[in-house]
Structures are given as structure tokens and as C-alpha cells.
Amino acid sequence: MNETFNARKYYPTAVALYITYFVLGIAASIMGQYKQDFAAMWNAATLADGTYDVSGVVAVIAAIGLGRLIAFPVAGPLSDRLGRRLSALIGCALYAIFLLAVTFSPNLYIGYALAIISGMANSFLDTSITPSCMEIFREKGTIANIFTKLSISIAQFLLPFAISFVAVRELPFNTIFLVTAAIIVIDGIFLVFLPFPPFERTIKTANTKKERMKFTPAAIALVCLGFTTSTTFMLWLNCNQELGTLYGLADPSKIQSFYSVGIVLALFVSAALLKRNVEPAKILVAYPVVALVTLGAIYFIQQPVMCLAGGFLLGFFAAGGVLQLVTAVANEMFPKNRGVITSIVMIASSVANYLVVSVAGVLTRVGGAEGPRLVLLFNMAVTLIGILLALYLNACLKRERAAAREG
Structure with missing residues (x-):
């Protein structure tokens, strides 16, 4: 070694x-x-x-x-x-x-x-x-x-x-x-x-x-971010086609193409930011903020073009490696338990996969034609919680670094 x-x-x-x-x-x-x-x-x-x-x-x-x-x-x-x-x-x-x-x-x-x-x-x-x-x-x-x-x-x-x-x-x-x-x-x-x-x-x-894993408040926030960051793009994936139809988009399948382009571009931009030593935890605040604003714009501006623009922006700021950033930060926090912490973050993601899609199904049935817009509101609520968690994570990491310097 x-x-x-x-x-x-x-x-x-x-x-x-x-x-x-x-x-x-x-x-x-x-x-x-x-x-x-x-x-x-x-x-x-x-x-x-x-x-x-x-x-x-x-x-x-x-x-x-x-x-x-x-x-x-x-x-x-x-x-x-x-x-x-x-x-x-x-x-x-x-x-x-x-x-x-x-x-x-x-x-x-x-x-x-x-x-x-x-x-x-x-x-x-x-x-x-x-x-x-x-x-x-x-x-x-x-x-x-x-x-x-x-x-x-x-x-x-x-x-x-x-x-x-x-x-x-x-x-x-x-x-x-x-x-x-x-x-x-x-x-x-x-x-x-x-x-x-x-x-x-x-x-x-x-x-x-x-030498058991010590789950500090920052670590708990990271695990919860595994849930919220997954929710933002999973809910979009499960409602965008119906939303496109509701907003009068002639070919809703185009949303997926814009979404995919957003993801790929985000990966290169995120890599460039990290290479310039931008802290991953700060990206975990910035990207969800833009995703939240995008969801709000799609909700209030009921135009076909918003579905396409929203697909691109959510691909970039919600699905473009944000969950991978969460797992990477968690891996750095637990270098001796990387497999375990990856499991824990991904369990949170899997719970989001099952739970929020089930809730989206209920909202779709309850809301009828307006169901996709109810899903958007639900998505905005969870994404806002994710932003608050990311802000808390940054505050915790800042305190930890200050304590380490004093020590």
C-alpha cells in the first residue's frame, strides 16, 4: 500500500x-x-x-x-x-x-x-x-x-x-x-x-x-439527498408525456430527446466545475434550485414549448449526475465503508423510485386531466426539501472544516 x-x-x-x-x-x-x-x-x-x-x-x-x-x-x-x-x-x-x-x-x-x-x-x-x-x-x-x-x-x-x-x-x-x-x-x-x-x-x-460508521448530521443529510435528488427526475420521467399532451404538444416523445441532451451536457459541465475545485456540496444546492425554478415555470406557463425547455433543463439540473455527486461525497466521507455507504444512498434512491411513483399514480387518478400538474406540485415540494437539506449539508461541512483547522 x-x-x-x-x-x-x-x-x-x-x-x-x-x-x-x-x-x-x-x-x-x-x-x-x-x-x-x-x-x-x-x-x-x-x-x-x-x-x-x-x-x-x-x-x-x-x-x-x-x-x-x-x-x-x-x-x-x-x-x-x-x-x-x-x-x-x-x-x-x-x-x-x-x-x-x-x-x-x-x-x-x-x-x-x-x-x-x-x-x-x-x-x-x-x-x-x-x-x-x-x-x-x-x-x-x-x-x-x-x-x-x-x-x-x-x-x-x-x-x-x-x-x-x-x-x-x-x-x-x-x-x-x-x-x-x-x-x-x-x-x-x-x-x-x-x-x-x-x-x-x-x-x-x-x-x-x-470503528463503526459514525452517522453525523452531514451524513444523514446526504442519505436524505439520495431520496430527494432521485425524486426530482423520477417524477418528471413519469409525468412528462402526459403533461406534454395536456399542454397541447404535438409530439410529447420529443421531451425525452431534450431531456437526454440536457443530461449529457450537464455531465461535462459538472466535470469542468469539479476540475476547477468547485465543491460538490455547493453544486448540490445550485442544481436543485434551478430545477425547482424550472418546475415552477412549467406549472405556471402552460405552453408546449415549456415542456421541451423544461425537459432539457431538468435533464441538466436534476438528472445530470446529481445523484452520482451525492454518492461521491458520501464515499469521501466514509473511505473505509464505500460499498456500504453507496448501498445506503442507493436504498434511499430506490425507496424514492417506489414511493414517489406510487404517490404520483394516486395524484394522477385523483387529479384526472389535471393530474400531471398535481405531480409537478408534489415534485416542487420534495425538491424544495432537497435544497434545504443541501444547505444544511454545506453548513455542517463548513463547521467540520473549521473544527479541523482549530484542532
Whole structure:
């Protein structure tokens, strides 16, 4: 551990780890693109307009969040005690199982179980890739962690083109699933042999019980930010199409394109800010403030163009690596428990995924045609709480630094 650390030695490992997040980006969203195909495969009821009832498929997709919640309590400690490699390989194996099997599942119950496996794969990758990036790039670990979001965004940007390619050539709908499975299997084989950086291993002994994680007010605020930062973009993702229709936008699907461009631009801008030594905690205040103003503008200015502009701005200021910044700051706070703290932050994110989307569903039913605007108000409330938490986090960190200087 005292010898000079050579980061270049681990660059091929970093590339392989980023590829796992590329696969994650596809796996997390591809079922949503083929809801009708899965509904037909699982013998769903036919609606009056000739399409299939996809409610069962939506329930299966929601199980991905359940899988994340199940695995995170195990994945974090495993990564800290047994190594990042094992956690990454388990994630790769679980994704391979999901991608290979889900399009052959005979009913939605098997599909539900496989979706849980997909969520578990997500958890094991999160608790490997985030700490590994911090350990490979060290001084630039926060920037490196933000770019995990870029891998996901590239995958989700390319996915519609891949779907069109498959459709034009009349290939089976499971083609992308099988190709993606092949990518994760090959990448997993590389990860078996590529070197991983040294890390501060957590070993459970009688002596280390005294070194338990100390959750300061700043750490608790960070975990809560895992919930609020996730909520802002998740609620937007789940209401923007309906909102576009309500506001008279001719093609609501364009909102997603503007949103994706915003995400990619934000990642590069955030990386540039961090390179100039702007504190991540300050970005965690600034970005949600702009997101809140954007949500308010969309609520009050009921014009189609606001949906497109709002999609771009929320992609930039809500989804453009803000959650990754939260996990990076948390990793710096707990260098000996990076896998565990990543798990805890992501559990908060997973709870947001399940809870706020459920609330959004209730608001949509209660509000009828105005439901999407009620979701906007709910989103504004949670985002405001996130801003207050981020301000509190900055105050705590400022006090901690002052105490350290005096000490």
C-alpha cells in the first residue's frame, strides 16, 4: 500500500466497469420499450382499441426497484469485505440471467422474478463501480463517478436507434436482449482477469466493532439527498408525456430527446466545475434550485414549448449526475465503508423510485386531466426539501472544516 500508485494500470478495468453501466442503462429501460410484446407473450387482455393491457408488464418493471432494495443491504458489505471484483461479477452474472431469460419467460410471474434479479444486478454493480472509480482515479474520483451516468445516458440514447434497426429488419424483439447479454458476459470475463485497485478492506473482528460508521448530521443529510435528488427526475420521467399532451404538444416523445441532451451536457459541465475545485456540496444546492425554478415555470406557463425547455433543463439540473455527486461525497466521507455507504444512498434512491411513483399514480387518478400538474406540485415540494437539506449539508461541512483547522 506504500508503493507508488499507478492509476494507468487500472484504466482497462475502468473501461470494463463503465461498459457494465452501459448494459445497466439498456437493461433498466428496455422492457418499457417492448411493453406490448411482453403483454402479448404473457397473454394479456386485448383492449377495445386492439392493443394489449400492459398493466401487468408495468408491475413487472416496478419489480426492478424491489430487487434493488433487496440486494443493497447485502451488496454493500460484500463489496467492502470481499472486494469490488466479486460484487461486479455477481452483477454481471445476474444481468446475463435476466437478459437471456426474460424474453422466454412463460408468464408474468416468472418475468416478475427476473425483474427482481435485474434490480439486484443493478445493486451489485452500484456497490462495485462507484467505489472502484473513486479508488482508481483518486483525486478525480468524483468526476469519474459522474461519468458512470454518461455510460447509462449513451446506452439510453442509442437504444431507440437499435430498436428501429431491429424493427426495420424484422428481427425478433428479443434480439437486443440477447446481444446485450453477450456484451455483459464478455465484459464479465474480462473483469475476472483485469486488476482492481487496492481498497481499505473492512474485516469484521472484535477489534473493529469500535470503528463503526459514525452517522453525523452531514451524513444523514446526504442519505436524505439520495431520496430527494432521485425524486426530482423520477417524477418528471413519469409525468412528462402526459403533461406534454395536456399542454397541447404535438409530439410529447420529443421531451425525452431534450431531456437526454440536457443530461449529457450537464455531465461535462459538472466535470469542468469539479476540475476547477468547485465543491460538490455547493453544486448540490445550485442544481436543485434551478430545477425547482424550472418546475415552477412549467406549472405556471402552460405552453408546449415549456415542456421541451423544461425537459432539457431538468435533464441538466436534476438528472445530470446529481445523484452520482451525492454518492461521491458520501464515499469521501466514509473511505473505509464505500460499498456500504453507496448501498445506503442507493436504498434511499430506490425507496424514492417506489414511493414517489406510487404517490404520483394516486395524484394522477385523483387529479384526472389535471393530474400531471398535481405531480409537478408534489415534485416542487420534495425538491424544495432537497435544497434545504443541501444547505444544511454545506453548513455542517463548513463547521467540520473549521473544527479541523482549530484542532
